[in-house]
Amino acid sequence: MHKDIEKILVSQEEIQEKCQELGKQLQEEYEDRFPLAIGVLKGALPFMSDILRYMDTYLEMDFMDVSSYGGEMRSSGEVKIEKDLNTKVEGRDLLIIEDIIDSGLTLSYLVDLFKYRKARSVKIVTLLDKPEGRTVDIKADIVGFKVPNEFVVGYGLDYQEKYRNLPYIGVLKPHVYGGES
Numbered sequence: 001m002h003k004d005i006e007k008i009l010v011s012q013e014e015i016q017e018k019c020q021e022l023g024k025q026l027q028e029e030y031e032d033r034f035p036l037a038i039g040v041l042k043g044a045l046p047f048m049s050d051i052l053r054y055m056d057t058y059l060e061m062d063f064m065d066v067s068s069y070g071g072e073m074r075s076s077g078e079v080k081i082e083k084d085l086n087t088k089v090e091g092r093d094l095l096i097i098e099d100i101i102d103s104g105l106t107l108s109y110l111v112d113l114f115k116y117r118k119a120r121s122v123k124i125v126t127l128l129d130k131p132e133g134r135t136v137d138i139k140a141d142i143v144g145f146k147v148p149n150e151f152v153v154g155y156g157l158d159y160q161e162k163y164r165n166l167p168y169i170g171v172l173k174p175h176v177y178g179g180e181s
C-alpha cells in the first residue's frame, strides 16, 4: 500500500471483478446499437479503459475534459469544459463513463448538455457513488460501489493531481492534506 494511504476502501481485485461484470451487462444492453462511450477526463480514464475491454461489441469512444475541483477537495461549483467532444451526439446512444458522482454537478451539467445536443439516449455508468455528497438531484444508471462521505483517491481520482495511478480506491492519511494525523 502507498505510504500516504490510510485505508483501502475498494481493492484492485474488487474493481477488476466489477469491471468485468458491468462490461458484460453493458455489452448485452448495447449489442447492435453502436453506442458512443464518453469518458470524462481525467478521472474516468482507468475505469473506461478497463470496463470497455469487457464490452465485446461495436462502439465508438470519445472524451470530454471537464473540471470543477481544480485538484482540491471541494468543488468550485462551476463546471468548466477544458476539451469538448470531437463527435456529434445528435441521434446517438451515449454511455457516459465516470469515476465518481459526488455533488452531482459534473454529471448533471453533461446530461443537460447532451440532451440539448439531441442525443437519442444518455446513460451513466460510474465506478463510485457518494450519495451523501449530493447537492443536485441526479442518479447514475449503473453504479459499481457506494462510498462513504470521505475524500477518496486512486484509480483515476486525484488529490492535487496525485494518486490517480493507484490500482485501488483509498483514503489519505490526514497529514497529507494538512489535517490532524
Ligand SMILES: O=P(O)(O)OC[C@H]1O[C@H](OP(=O)(O)OP(=O)(O)O)[C@H](O)[C@@H]1O
Pocket: 040, 041, 042, 043, 044, 066, 067, 068, 069, 070, 071, 075, 098, 099, 100, 101, 102, 103, 104, 105, 106, 107, 157, 158
Ligand atoms: O459530482 P461532482 O461533485 O461534480 O464530482 C465528480 C467529478 O469530480 C472529479 O473530477 P474533477 O473536476 O476533479 O476533474 P478530474 O477528473 O480531472 O480530476 C471526478 O472525476 C468527477 O468527474
Ligand code: HPA
Pocket: 069, 100, 102, 103, 150, 151, 152, 153, 157, 158, 159
Ligand atoms: O472524493 C473525491 N476524490 C477525488 N476527486 C473527487 N471529485 C469529487 N469527489 C472526489
Ligand SMILES: [Mg+2]
Pocket: 043, 069, 070, 071, 072, 157, 158
Ligand atoms: Mg479531480
